Every structure is written in structure tokens, then in C-alpha cells.
Amino acid sequence: xxxxxxxxxxxxxxxxxxxxxxxxxxxxxxxxxxxxxxxxxxxxxxxxxxxxxxxxxxxxxxxxxxxxxxxxxxxxxxxxxxxxxxxxxxxxxxxxxxxxxxxxxxxxxxxxxxxxxxxxxxxxxxxxxxxxxxxxxxxxxxxxxxxxxxxxxxxxxxxxxxxxxxxxxxxxxxxxxxxxxxxxxxxxxxxxxxxxxxxxxxxxxxxxxxxxxxxxxxxxxxxxxxxxxxxxxxxxxxxxxxxxxxxxxxxxxxxxxxxxxxxxxxxxxxxxxxxxxxxxxxxxxxxxxxxxxxxxxxxxxxxxxxxxxxxxxxxxxxxxxxxxxxxxxxxxxxxxxxxxxxxxxxxxxxxxxxxxxxxxxxxxxxxxxxxxxxxxxxxxxxxxxxxxxxxxxxxxxxxxxxxxxxxxxxxxxxxxxxxxxxxxxxxxxxxxxxxxxxxxxxxxxxxxxxxxxxxxxxxxxxxxxxxxxxxxxxxxxxxxxxxxxxxxxxxxxxxxxxxxxxxxxxxxxxxxxxxxxxxxxxxxxxxxxxxxxxxxxxxxxxxxxxxxxxxxxxxxxxxxxxxxxxxxxxxxxxxxxxxxxxxxxxxxxxxxxxxxxxxxxxxxxxxxxxxxxxxxxxxxxxxxxxxxxxxxxxxxxxxxxxxxxxxxxxxxxxxxxxxxxxxxxxxxxxxxxxxxxxxxxxxxxxxxxxxxxxxxxxxxxxxxxxxxxxxxxxxxxxxxxxxxxxxxxxxxxxxxxxxx
Numbered sequence: 105x106x107x108x109x110x111x112x113x114x115x116x117x118x119x120x121x122x123x124x125x126x127x128x129x130x131x132x133x134x135x136x137x138x139x140x141x142x143x144x145x146x147x148x149x150x151x152x153x154x155x156x157x158x159x160x161x162x163x164x165x166x167x168x169x170x171x172x173x174x175x176x177x178x179x180x181x182x183x184x185x186x187x188x189x190x191x192x193x194x195x196x197x198x199x200x201x202x203x204x205x206x207x208x209x210x211x212x213x214x215x216x217x218x219x220x221x222x223x224x225x226x227x228x229x230x231x232x233x234x235x236x237x238x239x240x241x242x243x244x245x246x247x248x249x250x251x252x253x254x255x256x257x258x259x260x261x262x263x264x265x266x267x268x269x270x271x272x273x274x275x276x277x278x279x280x281x282x283x284x285x286x287x288x289x290x291x292x293x294x295x296x297x298x299x300x301x302x303x304x305x306x307x308x309x310x311x312x313x314x315x316x317x318x319x320x321x322x323x324x325x326x327x328x329x330x331x332x333x334x335x336x337x338x339x340x341x342x343x344x345x346x347x348x349x350x351x352x353x354x355x356x357x358x359x360x361x362x363x364x365x366x367x368x369x370x371x372x373x374x375x376x377x378x379x380x381x382x383x384x385x386x387x388x389x390x391x392x393x394x395x396x397x398x399x400x401x402x403x404x405x406x407x408x409x410x411x412x413x414x415x416x417x418x419x420x421x422x423x424x425x426x427x428x429x430x431x432x433x434x435x436x437x438x439x440x441x442x443x444x445x446x447x448x449x450x451x452x453x454x455x456x457x458x459x460x461x462x463x464x465x466x467x468x469x470x471x472x473x474x475x476x477x478x479x480x481x482x483x484x485x486x487x488x489x490x491x492x493x494x495x496x497x498x499x500x501x502x503x504x505x506x507x508x509x510x511x512x513x514x515x516x517x518x519x520x521x522x523x524x525x526x527x528x529x530x531x532x533x534x535x536x537x538x539x540x541x542x543x544x545x546x547x548x549x550x551x552x553x554x555x556x557x558x559x560x561x562x563x564x565x566x567x568x569x570x571x572x573x574x575x576x577x578x579x580x581x582x583x584x585x586x587x588x589x590x591x592x593x594x595x596x597x598x599x600x601x602x603x604x605x606x607x608x609x610x611x612x613x614x615x616x617x618x619x620x621x622x623x624x625x626x627x628x629x630x631x632x633x634x635x636x637x638x639x640x641x642x643x644x645x646x647x648x649x650x651x652x653x654x655x656x657x658x659x660x661x662x663x664x665x666x667x668x669x670x671x672x673x674x675x676x677x678x679x680x681x682x683x684x685x686x687x688x689x690x691x692x693x694x695x696x697x698x699x700x701x702x703x704x705x706x707x708x709x710x711x712x713x714x715x716x717x718x719x720x721x722x723x724x725x726x727x728x729x730x731x732x733x734x735x736x737x738x739x740x741x742x743x744x745x746x747x748x749x750x751x752x753x754x755x756x757x758x759x760x761x762x763x764x765x766x767x768x769x770x771x772x773x774x775x776x777x778x779x780x781x782x783x784x785x786x787x788x789x790x791x792x793x794x795x796x797x798x799x800x801x802x803x804x805x806x807x808x809x810x811x812x813x814x815x816x817x818x819x820x821x822x823x824x825x826x827x828x829x830x831x832x833x834x835x836x837x838x839x840x841x842x843x844x
Contacts, residue, residue: 521833635692
């Protein structure tokens, strides 16, 4: 029996290796320089003095912030075996904005146009077919890149070389759920790490979970390329019991990567357990960054010649000054006889047990819901956070997603999801953060046209999002900042839902004056003469000067209604004032945005049904938030939107808007899930469950993480992963709606 088990293990390892036998992942560290010189494409050019940066990633994140123009990448790689067939594919992911690519000095392709008349191709995957005769034992790939503004570089993977068979399997798959994502994140809200299952290493460990401290300072990892010396291939990679613990199973050892919720410290733990002779041979490898790194280990004997070894990693800098942090963590480990991993699992399972789960859901749905709870927990800054004003904020995405920023909109969907799950402490912490952090930076903003696009009155909820230090942020481009008004309404919806479900009326009463004067009153101030919310940047970061977007008015109307009803119920304040404002908005939406009593268009200004953003999937919230209750109207909207925004003929979900770019017309998982909730509300339980199951089946093959987007053609994961409010939170809401 023992022989059969070992034989099976080796078969699985061999099979796993064969799956990508003709796929070569290129090194993640490339030589990089700004400027332009045609000599850079030559394989014999000496690039030793160039900077080493990570690919894929924006160069702005790696010491070249603010640089726009031409730059070059070069990577050296060795092939130990010949590729089968006559051709292979060089995959370079997405490049912002244009590229010219050379293999061993020979141009293999390019997209976009360089100056003097530049054209971007930031949204195009680079698939360059080459003759295998171009590939040698020692190779140089050189990529000339032009960035016309904003973030630039080789920014989004995969990056590698594929033979014909693997290319077709990976990039032209059949329809249906599929494996397309290979990165897992673990964090306790204080420190974060991303594991790359294809490269079998921790790609980076960061001192914070958010993207930037403030407008001038990005968060940079303190370690990269962390790996263990284990002379075998993994049998599987997954989240242990749907928690935050990343488990990699090998034939003779198991490795667990995690940040600790129970210790609440800025220490990254690697737990190796298994046969003692194998555990003893495991050593740690990593690439140091500029920060001072602290590393130690401790090993524990286990019965039957087994052992368990912990590697502990942390750092010191101007914010984390405790140079004894590792010693303290090690002492706690020794005191518990190395029981920390078990404590972590128990911690998250206790939260699962406390959470409210819908009855009648499948095992697969429960697994995704549990993993979504873990994502929600990982995405929130705990009370131990370094920046007091940021404590409680919850991110839109976790690394490696890129949207690891605290957007108001995403945060409100997280709150609604937490409310459904009965995780009221977490929900209240997000609300308290938004109600008491630093804001009101855009009460007035004079745009280049001379008009004031500011809110116009003092306000509290950010007009866009928050920096890692807790202060209000609004990203800029040449058209100015995002000044978005839907967050005022969404925050009232989320807060009133919290009070309704938790029974915490004291929280509402305590914050009533602030809510009325700096959240509800600003909504009323922004109602235009046509009884919809005046122009703003819109719900999807459109920047100024903006339009009168349907989603903004929908969210604000529902928020005022909920605020008025709760005020009346608790006999506090002037409920009539806010209910009258709600009715004004509802009338304005009906008059200005409802088309022939059939559907809701995306904005007041839209007049041509074939033009850009006439249709906006966010309008489903008019039904999801219960503004309109006519069943025939909903099904008329659903029919029209399936025809225009439905992905694969409406078989699956919805694009965001019509006539947009790749990002806007990809399948948006938030819209799928919110449409599912609206379908259930109006009696289409079959349709609701179909969308929920589609998201569930996809996630089951991708570590139970939910992405921002599915590629419209392949249904591959795209955009930021994992999403929090637009993913984990929205899934909890939709699952409860579809399986009440």
C-alpha cells in the first residue's frame, strides 16, 4: 500500500509537469532603461548597468514614477530543450501603450504606434508567433515600449513562450468554466504576500495591503521571489479549508504560507511540515529589497519521525521600528509548541461558524462563500493598523489585483455583504472609518473650463476613494479629478441596511447629525433643476466634466429613501425633508432616464441608442435597490440589456456599457451578481441562480477567488483579482437573494 501511494504521488507530479511541458515562463526580473537607442535590440549589447525591474508590473511602481516616453526591456533566458513543431508563441501580456519586440535581434512583432503620431494598444494582449528556428540555447528578448501618459510598461501577464498545443489550450479554450488564474494572496490586513503557483514561489511580500500611503508614496515590497529548496514538484496548491492560509502540497512535505490574524503582527510565516529528513533540508531563498529584512526560523519535533519548521520574515523601516518583532514572534511560537497554524485555521473557522449562511446552497457554493468571507476579512485594515485614520477601511481588491485601494463604492458593497453574513463588527468598522476619516477636499474644484465642479457644500464621504493613510483621494488625469456623487447614496444604503439587520439603532442616532448634514444634505444640494443628480464623474471614474449618470441618481434616490424611512422609524430628524427629495429624484429618473417605459438609459445626455454608454449595466440597481417595482418594466429592461450588453448572447452575464473599450465591454462580475439579485426580486429565480452558479463554477477552478472581469471571448479571469466588494461582498448578497 505504501508503494502504491508513493507511485501515485510521483504520477501526479509527472502529470502536473507534463501539463505545461512546452510552456516556458520567462524570468520575472528584466533589465530596464529609459530612453531610446536602436542598439538595445541587439543580443550582444551589454545591459549589465541597467536597472532590474519586475515583469509584469508598471515601471512607475518600481522607481520610475512619472516617467512617460520610450523605454527598453531586455531579458536573457536559456532553453534546455528544443520546442516541438515549426512555430512557437511569445506571449508578453498587455503593454501600455505601444511596443516593438525583438527576439535575438529579429523583430517578431509590435502593437500600437510610436510618436510622432502615437496610438495606444494598451488593451491588446501581445501574441507573437515566431519560428522555432529563432530560438537558441541562450536567448535575448528585447522590447521597446512607449508610454504616452499615466502608468506604463509591460503591465499584465502572462509572459512566456508556448508551443502550438499549449497556446491553443491556454488562449483559445472551449466555452465554459476554466482554470485561468494562478496567484493566491494571504494577509491579516497588516502585511500581505502573493504566491505564484506557476513559479512555485512567493512573488512578493509587502508591508501593507494598500497600494499607496498618500499621493507621493507607493507601497513597495520588502522581499521578492521567496522560495524554498524542495526537490519535487507540487501536487496541489489551494487555500486550506477556505481560509487565508495558502497550502502547497508536495510528495513528502506540506508548506503553508500565511500572515497571522491571531498574533496580529507584521510577520510573514512559512510553515513546513512532514518527514523530518525532508523538512531539515528545506532552506529559504529570497531577493532582498531596500528595506532592512528580519529572518529567523524554529523547528519542532512531531511524532513518527515528523517535524514542523517555521520560517519567520519581517522588516524594519520608519513606520515599523520594532527590531525585536521576529524574536517576539518566535517566543510565542515556542510557547505554543508551534501551534500557530492550527490557531489560524480555528480563527477563520470560528468566523465561518458565526456567519449567517443561506440554507439549501451546494457544497461548492458554501466553499466559495467561506472563501469570500476570508477575502473580506483579509481586505480590512484592523484596529492595529499603523495609520489611525485608516483603521476599518476595506479595499476594493487584494494584491495582486491592483485595485488595492479603498473605493467608497466597492466598500459599500462589502458592507452590504457583511450585513447579509451577520458580520456586523466588521461592517460597523468600515462605516465608522468612512464617517470619521479626513475628507471634504473637493467642496470646491475649479475646472479648466472655469466652472466649479466641487460638491458645493461640506461633505464627509469621499468623492472617490481613500489613500492608505485614510485621507480622501481622487485620481487625476488631463481631464481633472473624479468627483463622484453616488457614494453619498450608497453609504446611506449600506448604513441603513446595517442598522436594519443588526438592530444597532444607537449607531444611527449617534451619527445622525453627521449623516444628515454631510451625507444626505449634500445629495439634496446636488439635485439639478431636472430633478436628477447634477453632472459628476460618474460611477466608473469618467473624470470631468461628466454627465448626469443614471447610476448616480439611482444610488442617491435609494439612499435618501432608506435614510428617510429609518429616521421616521426611529423618530429622529426631519424624515419628510429627505423623503420629498427622494420622490423628486424618482420622478426625475422616470422622466429623464426611462425610455418608452421599456428600459433605463445610462445618462440624461444620451440620445443615440447606438452611441457610447447609452446602455449602462449599473442601471440594474434601479431594480436591485427597489426603486421600481413593476415586474413588466424589469423584464423589459432585462430583455433589452441582454440584447445589447449580454455576453455570448446573454448566456452568461453583462458588459458594463455599450461601445466601450476592452475593459468596459468585458463581462463584469459585479453586474452579473447584481442582475442576479434583481432577477430574484422579480421572480426569475432560474435566471438568478444561473448567474450565481456561473460565477461559482468559474471560481471553483480558480482558488474560489472572484475577479473583476471575465474576458468576453474566453471567459478567462481578467482585471483585478480578487475583488472584495465587487466580488466577495456582491457574491454574499446574490447568494442570499438567490437562495433565501
